[in-house]
Amino acid sequence: MPVDLQHDFFTLFGLETGYSIDQARLEHAYLELQSEVHPDRFAHLSDAEKRLSMQWATRVNEAYRTLRKPLTRAQYLLELRGVDAGLETNTAMSxxxxxxxxxxxxxxxxxxxxxxxxxxxxxxxxxxxxxxxxxxxxxxxxxxxxxxxxxxxxxxxxxxxxxxxxxxxxxxxxxxx
Known part of the structure; x- marks a missing residue:
C-alpha cells in the first residue's frame, strides 16, 4: 500500500513535525508520492483498488496543500496538538x-x-x-x-x-x- 491513510501529513512526507520545514524536501517527497499513487497507475485494477488509489491521491494532495504554506501548516500543527484555533468562532482580537x-x-x-x-x-x-x-x-x-x-x-x-x-x-x- 503506497500511502498509510492514518499517518499525519509530516510522517506521510518523511518530515520532522514542526513549523519550519525544508520546502525542497517537501516538494520532492510530494512528487515522489504523487507518482506512486496517481490514479492512472491503477486504471487496470478493480473498482475497489481504483477508489483506494483516489483516496491515496486525495490524501497526498491535501497533505501537500496543508504543509506548503506556513499559515495552513501552523493551523495543522495546532490541530495535531489538540488546540482549536477557533478560526470560525473566536474573532476576538486585541x-x-x-x-x-x-x-x-x-x-x-x-x-x-x-x-x-x-x-x-x-x-x-x-x-x-x-x-x-x-x-x-x-x-x-x-x-x-x-x-x-x-x-x-x-x-x-x-x-x-x-x-x-x-x-x-x-x-x-x-x-x-
Whole structure:
C-alpha cells in the first residue's frame, strides 16, 4: 500500500513535525508520492483498488496543500496538538491589533481611491515585512514548550493580515491597464 491513510501529513512526507520545514524536501517527497499513487497507475485494477488509489491521491494532495504554506501548516500543527484555533468562532482580537488593521485598511482605501500604485506597492512591501516578523514569532510559539494558545491567536491575526494582503493585490490588479 503506497500511502498509510492514518499517518499525519509530516510522517506521510518523511518530515520532522514542526513549523519550519525544508520546502525542497517537501516538494520532492510530494512528487515522489504523487507518482506512486496517481490514479492512472491503477486504471487496470478493480473498482475497489481504483477508489483506494483516489483516496491515496486525495490524501497526498491535501497533505501537500496543508504543509506548503506556513499559515495552513501552523493551523495543522495546532490541530495535531489538540488546540482549536477557533478560526470560525473566536474573532476576538486585541484593541491595538484591530486599530492597526483599521489604519492599514484606511491607507489601502486612500491609495486605491487615488489610483496610487506606488503607495499600494509600498503598503504591500511593509505588510509582507510585518508578516515575516509575525511568522518568526509563530515559529517560537509552535516550538516544543511554546505557547500554543498564543500561537492560535497569532494564526488568527495572520488570517486577518492575509485578507488585507489580498485586498492590496486586488487593488493593484484593478489599476493594471
Amino acid at each position: 484593541p491595538a491589533f484591530l486599530m492597526e488593521q483599521m489604519e492599514w485598511r484606511e491607507a489601502v482605501e486612500e491609495a486605491r481611491d487615488a489610483s496610487d500604485a506606488d503607495a499600494l506597492d509600498d503598503l504591500l512591501r511593509r505588510l509582507r515585512i510585518q508578516t515575516s516578523e509575525i511568522h518568526g514569532v509563530l515559529a517560537g510559539q509552535l516550538s516544543d514548550g511554546g505557547d500554543l494558545q498564543a500561537a492560535a491567536e497569532t494564526v488568527r491575526r495572520l488570517m486577518f493580515i492575509g485578507k488585507l494582503e489580498n485586498e492590496i493585490d486586488d487593488a493593484l490588479e484593478a489599476l493594471d491597464p
